[in-house]
Amino acid sequence: MRVAVFGRNFDKGFREYVKIFFEILQKNNIEITVYDKFYEFLKKEIDLYSDKIQIFSKHLEIKNKVDLLFSIGGDGTILDAITFVRDSNIPIVGINTGKLGFLASIAKDEIESALNSIFKKDYTVEQRTLLKVESTSGLFEEFPYSLNEVAVQKVDSGMITVHVYIDGEFLNSYWADGLLVSTPTGSTAYSLSVGGPIIIPQSGNFIISPISPHNLTVRPIVLPDTSKLQLKLEGRALNYIASLDHRSLMIKNTEEITISKAEFKIQLIKLTNTSFYKTLRNKLMWGVDKRN
Numbered sequence: 471m472r473v474a475v476f477g478r479n480f481d482k483g484f485r486e487y488v489k490i491f492f493e494i495l496q497k498n499n500i501e502i503t504v505y506d507k508f509y510e511f512l513k514k515e516i517d518l519y520s521d522k523i524q525i526f527s528k529h530l531e532i533k534n535k536v537d538l539l540f541s542i543g544g545d546g547t548i549l550d551a552i553t554f555v556r557d558s559n560i561p562i563v564g565i566n567t568g569k570l571g572f573l574a575s576i577a578k579d580e581i582e583s584a585l586n587s588i589f590k591k592d593y594t595v596e597q598r599t600l601l602k603v604e605s606t607s608g609l610f611e612e613f614p615y616s617l618n619e620v621a622v623q624k625v626d627s628g629m630i631t632v633h634v635y636i637d638g639e640f641l642n643s644y645w646a647d648g649l650l651v652s653t654p655t656g657s658t659a660y661s662l663s664v665g666g667p668i669i670i671p672q673s674g675n676f677i678i679s680p681i682s683p684h685n686l687t688v689r690p691i692v693l694p695d696t697s698k699l700q701l702k703l704e705g706r707a708l709n710y711i712a713s714l715d716h717r718s719l720m721i722k723n724t725e726e727i728t729i730s731k732a733e734f735k736i737q738l739i740k741l742t743n744t745s746f747y748k749t750l751r752n753k754l755m756w757g758v759d760k761r762n
Contacts, residue, residue: 603714614714617655
């Protein structure tokens with residue numbers, strides 16, 4: 471088996487678990503390639519060094535060369551990891567060193583059992599839909615895709631007006647601090663914090679959620695993911711912010727953005743002892759009696 475390892479810096483309390491992670495891989499004769507910046511961090515933190523470990527820095531260096539990618543960090547690390555995986559169909563395994571972890575679901579004390587399950591192929595692969603962005607100025611040209619959401623937001627204290635069309639038909643003009651278009655995966659991210667609904671990952675939907683709308687009767691709306699959305703911006707400010715997951719840039723108020731379902735999907739490995747419903751209960755603490 472050949473694996474890639476991508477990650478971010480982690481706290482010292484996680485150091486021993488990462489050492490165990492690499493020891494198990496090497497004990498099982500797994501071929502390892504590590505993201506170069508993460509490798510430099512690991513050399514300092516856990517004295518990781520081996521002439522058998524390879525290094526990668528670009529997505530083409532792992533495409534068709536590894537069987538899966540381990541992401542060590544939080545959900546944000548997985549969002550970074552997809553920019554390396556792209557359309558290669560390399561499954562991603564999320565090991566959580568962060569806090570909430572809807573995508574990076576393997577806790578530090580589950581690393582050994584999770585690896586054993588993966589070596590035995592005791593898992594399933596979930597396909598997650600991405601959003602694709604097209605625009606008049608070629609926004610995010612290198613990788614115009616997002617796993618969670620696309621956001622357009624104001625820069626200053628004024629509002630932004632976003633005119634939304636669905637398959638060419640006018641839906642609404644949103645007067646708000648901004649607007650989110652989310653996937654089911656992103657329904658438990660930014661969209662959830664602005665009052666959007668939780669959507670099951672394989673439901674085949676998009677969510678439009680306004681951010682602090684001026685008109686309080688405007689609510690989030692769920693659409694089939696076969697829809698093509700067009701956003702036209704208007705407002706007093708000359709520039710606004712556009713974000714694909716965690717990647718942001720400034721855009722002009724004349725920008726027109728088209729959002730549709732991407733032509734490929736991201737593959738996430740799900741262990742047999744986990745489920746989306748179990749994750750919801752655990753991460754959102756449903757049913758926990760806080761009176762004790």
